[in-house]
Amino acid sequence: MSLTVSVIVPTWRRPSDLRRCLTALANQTRAADEVLVVHRAEDAETVRVLEEAPAGLLIRGVVVVTAGQVAALNRGLDQARGQVIAITDDDAVPRADWLLRIVLAFEGDPTLTGMGGRDWLHVDGRPETGERREVGRVQGWGRCIGNHHLGAGGPREVDILKGANMSFRRAHLGDLRFDARMRGEGAQVCNDMAFCLALRRAGRRLVYDPAVAVDHFPGVRHDADQRRGFSAEAQANRAHNETLALLAFLPRGRRAVFLVWALLLGTRANPGLLQGLRWTLWAGPRQAAARVRATVAGRVAGWRTWRASSREAA
Template identity: 55%
Template sequence: AGTEEAFQMKLTVLVPTYRRSQDLARCLAALQQQTRLADEILIVVREEDRETSQFFAANRYPSLGLRLITVTVPGQVAALNAGLDAARGDVIAITDDDAAPHPYWLERIEAHFRADDRLGGLGGRDWVYTNGQLIDASVHPGASDTVGRLQWFGRSIGNHHICTGKAREVDILKGANMSFRRTALDGLRFDSRLKGTGAQVCNDMGFSLAVKKAGWKLVYDPQVAVDHYPAQRFDEDQRNQFNAVAQVNLAHNETLVTLENLAPYQRVVFLIWSTLVGTRSIFGVVQLIRFLARERTLAIQKWLASMQGRWQGWQTWWRSRTKNQHGILVKSGNEFNNAA
């Protein structure tokens, strides 16, 4: 009892997928090459996704012990929650269908969780390739020094794809490469209030912060790595192409998640800062002025959609908070469920 031999840690790999069978094939090939194989691999598929169903009809992957989980609700949140409900491992490692874990990925994940029983979540670097070209950290001077942080005034910093150096504690993990100890979840699920019909951006940010708020440690280790080939999305969010609905969803989701994880005075500062300044992704007034000469009408559209999303995010947060105070809703982790 208490020896490493007495405790055989089981690892589950969770991969949500939708209509990207070629990318999924690359991901599964990488999982077959792991120096420490997964004990189970869960592939979550939407019911209407015939392309993926046909892919598995022709490719059985008997050596991987795959389990297919079917969901009827669109969006990544529903897929991830269905996977968490079905997972049987002591550690649940999550990656995207357009990612390919490095051979030592699971071995290093297991080593981290064995070494620190206060570790609730672990993330690592995703080496992002765009049009076959690796995004080079050297073109982002200083950016790789800070990773996965929520600053006191509400600005979030990612940099998971370019961060180097030693393992360190963080606030936020990235969905393409994150893993969690089952006992740290304690009923936590991804937030179903997030908007979007596909990616539902910021779901990883919200989930990471919920685990950290529960008292667990989150660590980023760039040696726990995957290759990431951002693929086509089949929803309103087309990555680098502006879409007003996607912009509103982004601003809503980030605002909601941020308000959930700040102290009262910090929320006030965040609302003022995000309205007056903002970021390159979600415009405030300063960013509108900064990009107006270059983008003209597009900058105005981005700003209007950003402000609409900020307002909607505040409304969602306030309604949830008010209803919870009146006993109408019961909060489990960061997901709200009707108790009526």
């Protein structure tokens, strides 16, 4: 008997994107057993889209009170009835065989906890090209490798799946939910990372298969975390969330190594002192200094959040 599948789509004031996503879900070769669109009550635009949803799509509108993607995803998990929980963004368009490939993967491997795939990122009307073999991994010192939008080759085990294209076996989740300590009021960047690393810490298997594909058309965000431009608040939130997720995941002996690396070097997205010098060349000294300050503040805040939680757990 085929596993039942619930699709969760969190949304907030992106009606055109949501309409396109629902149309793609209505055209799946393997239909969803239910589609849960999680939205806030005051989002009248989304309510109108749901009233005009494609015929034959088993859709439920689920209202969430708290702002942010974490609360929306957790509300969806609490309401979903399927044996497999597939998650995508409202600005993503799952390809026609998306659910079929997901179900076949879970049916073929009872040890599989999570499945994800490539999100073909469209920027200025064009899909980004390129291929990467290494996808969704955490290196020994805590550096995260994404590349979910460029992954090529066959299926492989990973540490992290991307929120626009990830699915989970419900029976393996237990009472695990997305981490409410994630900062931000909208996208709450790295919530997918934290969720996946919690599963990996528990010994669960996650697989990335580029053939399990969606097209991703990054939509407008209605919070401080804009995709283009700099926000000190969004930068600090990103650094906080990544730091918290990694400190919870890494073994004790590697946490100090990660913090030293993050503060001294870091990455382009979350620059430490040395990456700040490179940002000086890209954006000038003023913005470089602002990025480094916000990142360091976020790193310190993430460490404090992790430390407080660790003391409470003890």
